[in-house]
Amino acid sequence: KIASISGSGSNKTKKNILKGLLIACSPLESKYLIKIITGEMRIGSVEGLVEIALSRSFDRELNYIREAMLISGDISQVAVLAKKNILHSAKMKPFVP
Known part of the structure; x- marks a missing residue:
């Protein structure tokens, strides 16, 4: 979903989606979600x-x-x-x- 968002205000929309995901995760889940997203895992x-x-x-x-x-x-x-x-x-x- 995030990858398909483009245009004016897309960065803000992407940040809000990611923020919502991280809020819904436990601290451990957040850690691994970030590692997956950034390619560090x-x-x-x-x-x-x-x-x-x-x-x-x-x-x-x-x-x-x-x-x-x-x-x-x-x-x-x-x-x-x-x-x-x-x-x-x-x-x-x-x-x-």
Whole structure:
């Protein structure tokens, strides 16, 4: 939702959405939400936990989540694909780890 917002006042709208998400989260959830958003969450064991969480949250098979992650290298993109049930459409992007 945030990525699709553009135009005049879009920064303020995005900040308000993010603020609402952070307010709704526990302190620990907020910590990891920020790490996911900023791309700082590159610890393999934690990343594996996020893959499991995506699998359970969207009722998708874990091996499909992991395969999409191997292809795209972007956990936020995999989350979107899982939500839309289109994990099979994961694509490689140059210079994305």
